Amino acid sequence: MDLNYTEQQNAFRQEVKTWLAANAPAQPLQSFDTAEGFQQHRDWEAKLNEGRWGMVTWPEELGGRACDLIEWLIFEEEYYRARAPLRVNQNGIFLLGPTLMEYGTEEQKARILPKMANGEEVWSQGWSEPNAGSDMAAIRAKAELQGDKYIINGQKTWSTRAVWADWCFGMFRTDPDSERHRGLTFILVPLNTPGITVRPIPQLDGLPGFAEIFFDNVEVSVDNRLGGEGEGWAVAMATAGFERGLMLRSPARFQETARRLVELYRENQASADADPSIKNAVLRAYMDAESYCLTTYQTACRINKGGKIGAESSTNKIFWSELDQAMHATAMSILGARAELLPHAPDAAGVGTWLDGWLFAQSGPIYAGTNEIQRNIIAERMLGMPR
Amino acid sequence: MDFTFSEDQLLFQESVRDFLVNEVTPEKIRESWESETGRSPELWAQLAELGLTGITVPEALGGLGMSALDFVLLAQECGYVALPEPLVHTALVAVPLLTDIGGELAAQWLPKIASGEARVVVGLSQNLLVEDAHTADLILLQQGDDIHALTPGQFNLRHNESVDPSRKLYAVEATASNIVCSDVAVITACLNRGALGNAAQALGLAQRMVDLAVQYTSERNQFGKPIGSFQAVKHHMANVAVQLEYAKAPVHRAAYAVANDLNSASENVSHAKVVACEAANLAAKNCIQVHGAMGYTWEVDLHIFMKKAWALANSWGDAGFHKNRINDFILRADTPLGAGNTFLN
Ligand SMILES: Cc1cc2nc3c(=O)[nH]c(=O)nc-3n(C[C@H](O)[C@H](O)[C@H](O)COP(=O)(O)OP(=O)(O)OC[C@H]3O[C@@H](n4cnc5c(N)ncnc54)[C@H](O)[C@@H]3O)c2cc1C
Numbered sequence: 229m230d231l232n233y234t235e236q237q238n239a240f241r242q243e244v245k246t247w248l249a250a251n252a253p254a255q256p257l258q259s260f261d262t263a264e265g266f267q268q269h270r271d272w273e274a275k276l277n278e279g280r281w282g283m284v285t286w287p288e289e290l291g292g293r294a295c296d297l298i299e300w301l302i303f304e305e306e307y308y309r310a311r312a313p314l315r316v317n318q319n320g321i322f323l324l325g326p327t328l329m330e331y332g333t334e335e336q337k338a339r340i341l342p343k344m345a346n347g348e349e350v351w352s353q354g355w356s357e358p359n360a361g362s363d364m365a366a367i368r369a370k371a372e373l374q375g376d377k378y379i380i381n382g383q384k385t386w387s388t389r390a391v392w393a394d395w396c397f398g399m400f401r402t403d404p405d406s407e408r409h410r411g412l413t414f415i416l417v418p419l420n421t422p423g424i425t426v427r428p429i430p431q432l433d434g435l436p437g438f439a440e441i442f443f444d445n446v447e448v449s450v451d452n453r454l455g456g457e458g459e460g461w462a463v464a465m466a467t468a469g470f471e472r473g474l475m476l477r478s479p480a481r482f483q484e485t486a487r488r489l490v491e492l493y494r495e496n497q498a499s500a501d502a503d504p505s506i507k508n509a510v511l512r513a514y515m516d517a518e519s520y521c522l523t524t525y526q527t528a529c530r531i532n533k534g535g536k537i538g539a540e541s542s543t544n545k546i547f548w549s550e551l552d553q554a555m556h557a558t559a560m561s562i563l564g565a566r567a568e569l570l571p572h573a574p575d576a577a578g579v580g581t582w583l584d585g586w587l588f589a590q591s592g593p594i595y596a597g598t599n600e601i602q603r604n605i606i607a608e609r610m611l612g613m614p615r
Numbered sequence: 616m617d618f619t620f621s622e623d624q625l626l627f628q629e630s631v632r633d634f635l636v637n638e639v640t641p642e643k644i645r646e647s648w649e650s651e652t653g654r655s656p657e658l659w660a661q662l663a664e665l666g667l668t669g670i671t672v673p674e675a676l677g678g679l680g681m682s683a684l685d686f687v688l689l690a691q692e693c694g695y696v697a698l699p700e701p702l703v704h705t706a707l708v709a710v711p712l713l714t715d716i717g718g719e720l721a722a723q724w725l726p727k728i729a730s731g732e733a734r735v736v737v738g739l740s741q742n743l744l745v746e747d748a749h750t751a752d753l754i755l756l757q758q759g760d761d762i763h764a765l766t767p768g769q770f771n772l773r774h775n776e777s778v779d780p781s782r783k784l785y786a787v788e789a790t791a792s793n794i795v796c797s798d799v800a801v802i803t804a805c806l807n808r809g810a811l812g813n814a815a816q817a818l819g820l821a822q823r824m825v826d827l828a829v830q831y832t833s834e835r836n837q838f839g840k841p842i843g844s845f846q847a848v849k850h851h852m853a854n855v856a857v858q859l860e861y862a863k864a865p866v867h868r869a870a871y872a873v874a875n876d877l878n879s880a881s882e883n884v885s886h887a888k889v890v891a892c893e894a895a896n897l898a899a900k901n902c903i904q905v906h907g908a909m910g911y912t913w914e915v916d917l918h919i920f921m922k923k924a925w926a927l928a929n930s931w932g933d934a935g936f937h938k939n940r941i942n943d944f945i946l947r948a949d950t951p952l953g954a955g956n957t958f959l960n
Contacts, residue, residue: 229617229618229619229620229621229684229867229871230616230617231616231617231618231868231871231958232616232958233616233958234616237616241955298616302955304954305954305955306954306955308954309953309954309955479954480954480955481954483952483953483954483956483957484953484954486952486953487952487953487954490945490946490952494946507942508938510945511938511941511942511945514941514945514952515865515886515889515890515941516861518865518886518957519861519862519864519865519886519890520861521957522618522864522865522867522868522957523860523861523863523864525616525618525864525957525958526618526619526863526864526867528618529616529617529618529619530619533619540856540860543856543857543860543861546853546857547857547860547861600846600850602853603849603850603853603854604846604849604850604853606852606853606856606857607843607849607850607852607853607856608849610856611825611829611852611853611856612829612833613829613832613833613843613844613848613849613852614833614840614841614843614844615844
């Protein structure tokens, strides 16, 4: 065990820091759940990609730097410290990207990954349907193979950023007689294909952060199938693994929230201490964010040495989503009567972005497989309890 | 950056686990409760034979010369079996303190600890009572800012019974004075090691309680099926698994900080102690619940582990002590918090 960064790792950190200091936007971009903000974030992705910082773990020929997971964590630390923009294409680069590298053909990788990397093609996910939420195996939207095309009919919902995205990846039932996990196929669909209707759904903050997608005889080339026909479940499980895993929710994000929370507490200590539970909650936030970081580093080091992530990765999603909720709840308590005020309200001095974060934190325990479903998985697969 | 244990460390853990699980069964622990001292000279001799009593004793003095980092996984295993013998106390507290004090005292006692001939225990002001004072050949007792080295005849003992029958606790009244150390830093390091020992054992205890509860709920049937198939029962256990999973790395980080004498050692240890003991307390709470009335009996083994977990949570610094240390750290104006600072000290 050696908990020092190597010289190479320190140099890498310095390089990230220097580039971000020179290139990260000085002012926060608009929300990517607006048309203008979406474009701003797309442009930012292009800039990151030009600097070869779009996806540092990708191979060099795809514009990456072939970084290992420790370098990835370092990159994320500097990225969050620099308050650089959220990643509008995260469903592409963090979820579909790694899945493509595992299951995609050479042709697919060459066609899809470069445009994903430079923000030219932004991706949304299409798993959920009105009657297939937690029970994803109940998917009914169907794709029928006719010649070299799939004809898709049905509906997807809750598809994040689909309002302005260019593509959607998801699962469709290709065998009409199949049930549950069988007969599903993973297909990539350009959202400008005739027959597709995207209907925005306003989220808690009022902005259309996700959408319903209706498919009416939508024709998609068979070249857009990822993995074999009927093998969609296995491919999707890989994607879901990346979503729950450390790619999407690196510790830096929560450590920065914890740091801001300590600052908020310090600035408001006199009033905050009127509620004795707040001090403990701040402490808790710091400790849990550190625990999350330490555990992630330990996992990353194990993977670097050839280890695999096991069922214990289901604990990850519960831990970060509940930590995020708790930290924002604490911030709301510290802000007291100001907590409900929108940031632009005239008397909302010092509320920062906590309310936005609080709203978004409500969704963490729901998306990417609800925390109840994760608890079922932990009990059955990690602890071996009876089904 | 390599946050993993070596093959050797993991193999050592495995062999010690095999030994302990075979030798320190719940039946043996119950037997020890009936014995006069609650301690087994035979088991201690076996532990010495395996090199464990002297694991942290310098090689020159007859030990294995290993560090807190080498020992932490073994301390987890001691927790897993709820080992009544003071092995964690010896390896993490008494031996390093004697080593820090050095000189004649260390030269005299460390070889005897390694060979299993002598038992040495430590009582700091932070401890209400002294563990295992009744079988000690030497007590290192803090009074004020000083550590005194006292041998039988130089102290009186008053026994205090613990909820955990395996714990032997004594109020120690010194009848002689023999100052061997007045170094605050040494005393703080000693306290940190004691707290680290509790944290590591708490991980093992929590794991053991989970294992017992998973086994029990898989076998016990109600409503025509195993109670472990009910979601409410599963979620009780999953909640423990989550907390336990995230308490491990902090304990290992603390062991590294202690072994390498890092500036952050106190904060790291306090963090580890709080989260590991909370995980063990949650394990106790949820595991007794899923056992139903069986869990509330003397007969079922769960309480062996549950009671030790409760005791460890408040010894070598209670939660208030450790939380305050972290609080002082995070509220200090010059503490760098946030991303990228976790390993920078
Ligand atoms: C912000 C946000 C973004 C999202 N983005 C996407 C996206 O991009 N693409 C996409 O496909 N989907 C997306 N989703 C949808 C998300 O995956 C689903 O909401 C989630 O899987 C839960 O499904 P549901 O909403 O139908 O809830 P339900 O499945 O109806 O669940 C409702 C409640 O019942 C509980 N429940 C259900 N089944 C069980 C069970 N077996 N055991 C215990 N409890 C159970 C749940 O835990 C939950 O508490 C998003 C959701 C949110 C909130």
